[in-house]
Amino acid sequence: MFCFAANILFAQNKEIHGFTVTGIKGIRRSVKEVMIYEAAHPLSPNFRATLPPDLYGPRPQRQDPQSKAVSKSGLLLNSPVMNIPTSITSSTQAIHSNFLSIWGSYNNVAGRESPYTPPDNMGDVGTTQIIATANTRMKVFNKVGVTATPLSTPTGSAVTTLPAVVNADLNTFFSNAALGISGISDPHVRFDRLTQRWFVVAIDVTHTKNNYCCIAVSDGPTISSNSDFTIYYFNISGTGGSSIEFFDYPTLGVDKNALYIGGNMFKAGKTFSGCTMWVVNKADILSGTLTVTSFTQSATNTDMYTPQGVHNDDPAANNGYFIGASQTVYSRLVLKRVSFSGANPTLSNDIDLSTQTTYSPMTTPSQGGIALDGDDRRLVAAMIKQNKITHASNLWVAQGSLMDIAGIGGSGGDRDGAVWFEIGNLASGPAILQSASVCDTSGTGTSIVHYTYPSIAESGQGHNIMGFTSVGASKYAQAGVAGRYRTNAPGVFNAPLDITNTTSTYNVSANRWGDFTQTVVDPSDDMTMWTFTEYVPANDAWGVRAAQLKAPPPATPALVSAPACGTTDITINGISTDNSEFFDPGDDTGGPGFNRLQVSISGPGLMQVNNVVFVNPTQITASVSAPPTTPAGTYTLTVTNPDGQSSSATFLFSGGCPSESCTAVAIPSSLTGTNYQWQLSTDSVNFNNITDNSVYSGTNADTLHLNNATSSWYGYQFRCVVDGNYSNTFTLRFTDYWT
Numbered sequence: 001m002f003c004f005a006a007n008i009l010f011a012q013n014k015e016i017h018g019f020t021v022t023g024i025k026g027i028r029r030s031v032k033e034v035m036i037y038e039a040a041h042p043l044s045p046n047f048r049a050t051l052p053p054d055l056y057g058p059r060p061q062r063q064d065p066q067s068k069a070v071s072k073s074g075l076l077l078n079s080p081v082m083n084i085p086t087s088i089t090s091s092t093q094a095i096h097s098n099f100l101s102i103w104g105s106y107n108n109v110a111g112r113e114s115p116y117t118p119p120d121n122m123g124d125v126g127t128t129q130i131i132a133t134a135n136t137r138m139k140v141f142n143k144v145g146v147t148a149t150p151l152s153t154p155t156g157s158a159v160t161t162l163p164a165v166v167n168a169d170l171n172t173f174f175s176n177a178a179l180g181i182s183g184i185s186d187p188h189v190r191f192d193r194l195t196q197r198w199f200v201v202a203i204d205v206t207h208t209k210n211n212y213c214c215i216a217v218s219d220g221p222t223i224s225s226n227s228d229f230t231i232y233y234f235n236i237s238g239t240g241g242s243s244i245e246f247f248d249y250p251t252l253g254v255d256k257n258a259l260y261i262g263g264n265m266f267k268a269g270k271t272f273s274g275c276t277m278w279v280v281n282k283a284d285i286l287s288g289t290l291t292v293t294s295f296t297q298s299a300t301n302t303d304m305y306t307p308q309g310v311h312n313d314d315p316a317a318n319n320g321y322f323i324g325a326s327q328t329v330y331s332r333l334v335l336k337r338v339s340f341s342g343a344n345p346t347l348s349n350d351i352d353l354s355t356q357t358t359y360s361p362m363t364t365p366s367q368g369g370i371a372l373d374g375d376d377r378r379l380v381a382a383m384i385k386q387n388k389i390t391h392a393s394n395l396w397v398a399q400g401s402l403m404d405i406a407g408i409g410g411s412g413g414d415r416d417g418a419v420w421f422e423i424g425n426l427a428s429g430p431a432i433l434q435s436a437s438v439c440d441t442s443g444t445g446t447s448i449v450h451y452t453y454p455s456i457a458e459s460g461q462g463h464n465i466m467g468f469t470s471v472g473a474s475k476y477a478q479a480g481v482a483g484r485y486r487t488n489a490p491g492v493f494n495a496p497l498d499i500t501n502t503t504s505t506y507n508v509s510a511n512r513w514g515d516f517t518q519t520v521v522d523p524s525d526d527m528t529m530w531t532f533t534e535y536v537p538a539n540d541a542w543g544v545r546a547a548q549l550k551a552p553p554p555a556t557p558a559l560v561s562a563p564a565c566g567t568t569d570i571t572i573n574g575i576s577t578d579n580s581e582f583f584d585p586g587d588d589t590g591g592p593g594f595n596r597l598q599v600s601i602s603g604p605g606l607m608q609v610n611n612v613v614f615v616n617p618t619q620i621t622a623s624v625s626a627p628p629t630t631p632a633g634t635y636t637l638t639v640t641n642p643d644g645q646s647s648s649a650t651f652l653f654s655g656g657c658p659s660e661s662c663t664a665v666a667i668p669s670s671l672t673g674t675n676y677q678w679q680l681s682t683d684s685v686n687f688n689n690i691t692d693n694s695v696y697s698g699t700n701a702d703t704l705h706l707n708n709a710t711s712s713w714y715g716y717q718f719r720c721v722v723d724g725n726y727s728n729t730f731t732l733r734f735t736d737y738w739t
Contacts, residue, residue, distance in 0.1 A: 015339065015346040016300050018279070019240030024290035026230035029173060029216070031166055035225060038169040046108060049115045051510050052185065052205065055248050056376050057264055057272045057305045059360070060329045063410075066354035067331030071407035072436035072491035073356040074422070091578070092483030092494040093465060093529070097151035097548035099162040101132035101139055101532070105541040106508045111159060112541065113137055116185075118373075118512035121544040123532030124198075126191040127524050128222045129165070131198060132532060133187040134544050138173065138200065140166035140223045146528055146550035147644040157504040159538045162546075166223055174202055174214040179233055182206050184214060188252040188516065193313040193523035194591055195286060196221040200229075201252045201261060208269045210236050210243040213250060213261060213278070217285055232290040236276070239294035241265070245273055249515065253309030253382065256317050256590075257340055258282050262307025262324070265297065273297065277307045277322050279338055279345045295347050303327050303350050304334040306378035313523065314386045314393055315590030319427065320345070321384065323397060325377045331357045331409070333397075333421065335430055351430050353423065356437070358401040358409040361416045364450040365473040368505035369536075372471060372513040374400060374416055374452050381455040381518050384426070387462040388526065388585050389486060389617060394433065395423040398454035398466055405444070407437030415440055418454035418468055418482075420493070436491040438466065438482055446473040451480065451496060453534065457519040460526030460585045460594075461617075462486030465549050466493070467519045467531030476502050479535040479545035485579045499547045504536045513542075525595045525642035526585040527551040552579040554639045554647040555618055562651045563607065563624040572599070572639065574618035581617035583641050595642035603635030603653070627714050631655050665706040667730050673723040678704045681717040681729075706732075 101123065104114025116135035123132040130141040141164055144151055153160045174184045184202040191198055198218035204211045216229040237243040246269035251262040259280035267273040274297025281291035304324040312320070320338035333355055337348040361374030382397040398420045402413040409419065417439025424433040440449040454468040463485050470480035482496040513534065522528035529549045537543035555574025563570055574582050584597035597614050599622050601607040608625045615621060620639065632655025640646040669676065678699045679687040690699050697705045704718060713732050720727040 014349050016295060016349070017346055018293040018295040018299060018344065020291065020293040020344045021234065021239055022289070022291045024232055024234060024292075026217070026232045026288055026290065027176070029229050029231050031168060031223065031227045031229070032225045034168045034172045035166070037172050043115065045110075047115050049106065049117070051106070051117065051512070053270070054373065054512060055264065055266050055272070058327050060326065062329055063357055064326070064329045064332040064354045067357045069357045069408050069410065071356065072434070074432045074434035074490065076434045076490035092481060092497050093463065093549040093551060095499055095547055096146045096550045097144060097546070098155060098499055099151050099153040099546055100159065100537055101141070101161060101544045101546045102134045102137050103159050103161065103537050103541055103543040104134065106510050107540045109538065109541050113161070117508065117510050117542065118514050119534060119542050119544060120186050120514070120516050121532055121534045122187060122189055122516045122518050123530070123544065123546055124189050124191045124518065124520050125522050125530045126198065126221050127196065130530070130546060131189050131191070131223070132544050132546055133170070133189050133200065135185055136170040136183070136187065138166070138168045138170050138187065138189075139164040145644045146548065150548070155500045157502045157538055159541065159543070166225060170202060173216070174204070174231065176233060179212060180206055181212060181214070181233070186248070186250050186515070188250055190252050190254045190311060191523060192254045194256055194315055195282070196592060197286065198223065199252065199254055199259060201250050203247055203250050203263070209246050211247050213247060215259070215280065215285070215290070230288065232285065234290065234292055239278065239292060241276055241294060241296050244268055247276070249306055249378070251306065251308045253311040253320075254282070255312040255320055256315055258320055258338070258345065259285070260309025260320050260322060260338065262309050262322055264306055275302060275304055275307050275324070277336070277347065279320065293345050300347060302334065302336065303352070304336065307336070308379045308382040308397070310382045310384055310395060312384040314384065315588065317384070317393070321395065321426070323382050323395065324379055325399065330359055330377065331355050335423070353430065353432055355421065355432060356409065356419065356435055358399060358419055359411050359413060360402060361400040361452060362402050363511065364416050364452055364471050366471050366506055367474055367476045369507045370511045372452070372477065372506070373511050375514050377401070380453060380514070380516050383457055385458040385521065386460070387458065387486070388460040388583070389462050392424060393426070395426060396456050396458050396464070397421050397423070398456040400452055400454055401437070403437055403439055405441055407439045407441060409437070415443070415448045416450040416452045418451050418466060420454070420456050420466060434490040436493065438493050438496065443472070448472050449475055453514045453517045455517045455519045455531070457521050457529055459521050459529055459551065461551060461581070461583050463551060465519055465529040465531060467517055467533040467547070469513070469534050470496060470498055476504060477506060477536040478502060479533040479547065481531055481547065481549065483549065487579065500535045500545060502536050504539045504541070506536045506540060508540050527583060527641065527643045550645070551583070551641070551643060552581065553645040554582050554641045555580045556647050557637055557639045557649045559637060559649065559651050562653060563626055565626055565628060565630070567623055567625045569621065569623050572620040572622065572637070576618055580647070582614060582620055582639060583617065584614035585642060597642060598640040600638050600640070601635050602638070604633040605630040607635065626653070629714070665709055667704040667706070667718055669702045669720040669722060670728040671720065671722040671725055672702060673725070675723050676700050676702055677721045679719050679721060684715070684717055687719060
């Protein structure tokens with residue numbers, strides 16, 4: 001049962017109101033039941049999947065009149081540097097884990113995990129696990145940090161996959177007999193850091209029109225065979241759309257308020273009829289009820305093609321966003337803002353962003369194999385990230401494009417490359433801050449390397465990683481990455497790097513490739529990045545490669561001055577080499593928190609470090625407590641970034657703290673009664689009775705007197721047992737004992 005509101009779609013005061021449906025209940029689905037069913041009903045080894053049609057939107061007939069035929073652009077760039085090379089020959093972030101997650105083939109290749117094509121490769125990373133998805137499989141892997149042994153499988157021609165915690169068939173997972181759903185496609189996964197939940201979205205392909213969107217929500221951050229998901233379904237006509245349309249290419253972004261799902265619509269499953277955007281209330285879906293607001297093409301009259309729901313993990317975010325290419329012209333991005341000022345979300349009018357020139361990607365040649373489908377100008381992923389150094393929250397997105405050897409997009413190009421964008425001023429006047437092409441700037445003819453299906457992410461440090469497929473007439477299809485650092489000049493990316501070295505060819509009867517890829521930031525440390533890209537792990541097979549890229553280590557610490565006896569405020573400067581730096585993501589107010597920057601001191605004695613403050617990437621302050629018993633010697637100061645990487649330096653502690661005494665101390669009990677017994681603890685854990693002697697008097701009275709207590713007793717604790725009850729604990733402290 002469900003109810004709906006807003007039966008008229010209208011735009012008013014630049015806000016577009018949608019069609020809201022509430023009250024749709026979820027269905028619980030056990031992971032174990034899915035796996036048991038699949039084991040009992042395996043696909044025949046000779047199963048031949050039905051190849052769905054490759055659905056494209058309208059092909060623009062012209063360039064945006066405001067576009068510029070340059071290889072880089074944006075407010076951060078000056079015109080004299082617009083056409084210098086857009087990549088530099090320097091190392092990108094280091095690869096740590098690197099493994100094959102899922103593989104399959106449209107041909108009957110022995111042992112294949114999926115018979116479908118394209119794979120729609122996808123993945124994300126949570127606090128404890130990694131999930132990779134493809135048509136139609138979901139695998140869950142346990143995550144490791146960048147200081148642990150990396151997760152790895154052969155990078156060459158091999159179909160050895162990493163052992164999975166969960167390996168589930170998504171057709172079974174999303175099946176619903178009552179709705180007539182037995183097959184799905186285009187799975188898209190996101191981990192929501194703010195609620196510690198996994199969201200998986202897919203489309204129903206059993207219905208050739210008026211099909212369903214399927215949404216699965218995990219019970220928590222860690223998935224096992226004993227876990228449950230709650231699954232929700234809504235179809236096109238049930239959310240205000242046309243019953244003769246087919247919903248294709250679902251996108252997914254999640255933020256504090258909602259899930260943002262976009263899709264391309266095709267009349268009778270063939271003819272492009274526009275785009276629809278859905279906003280799903282996150283609080284409701286987590287409590288067991290689906291509330292979804294749709295914005296159809298007829299309601300928005302949008303020029304946006306393939307609306308990409310924008311992912312954002314900032315707990316302070318107020319607005320949501322969709323972004324896509326233009327339906328009508330090349331070289332234009334279209335942005336829409338989602339507002340939550342009323343009972344239901346509203347959508348802004350189109351916000352047009354003219355870009356450097358772009359064009360639809362080509363069908364790229366592959367060594368020894370068929371040409372791979374480059375799809376069209378659609379975006380495959382988008383994210384907003386708060387840079388914890390600059391505190392700017394900007395939108396990052398990448399787009400595949402045909403371009404020339406100089407990285408300038410257009411119909412006359414001879415290679416596929418990636419164009420990446422940083423979009424700022426989102427709340428006031430969105431604008432492209434910087435954009436540039438990443439392409440092969442030296443190859444000609446059959447030596448050209450193509451970069452296709454790009455996706456980009458920014459870390460909390462402000463560094464970037466872009467993942468893609470790297471392929472050419474003289475190059476087998478590899479998984480590739482490229483990176484940049486926050487300190488790079490605007491419009492510059494480091495040189496692309498292959499993360500596989502396969503020598504396998506791809507010769508299948510369908511040249512479909514992609515259609516997704518995803519690059520994400522680790523939600524535990526806000527530093528490590530992961531990408532999920534496609535390559536050829538064996539002849540005629542596709543594979544989803546998962547790679548973990550670690551940030552540079554902390555800068556080498558250098559103390560301005562060594563700690564002294566007692567409590568000392570210290571300043572730690574950092575000596576940066578190859579982009580090493582200190583990093584702390586901050587308090588994450590309203591969120592679950594990240595791992596934090598840590599400072600520790602080890603050596604012949606005990607020193608306690610408190611009040612660690614991240615000042616900037618090359619400076620930290622802290623306070624150090626050195627008890628009077630701390631011996632002299634060489635100590636090691638270690639700075640550990642949130643990802644667990646550390647850097648150290650040594651310093652000499654002179655020691656020699658004077659041992660003075662306090663002539664008289666009186667400690668009154670906080671309780672009164674009849675029977676008194678004072679106790680002492682030297683380790684802050686165990687308390688023992690004391691008796692009167694040359695130092696103590698009044699051990700059985702309401703006030704304890706200490707005579708000539710030495711400074712070596714610094715930190716000793718006293719309490720009184722009064723008629724079986726404990727008084728407050730008193731800690732012995734000395735002031736100015738080091739002077």
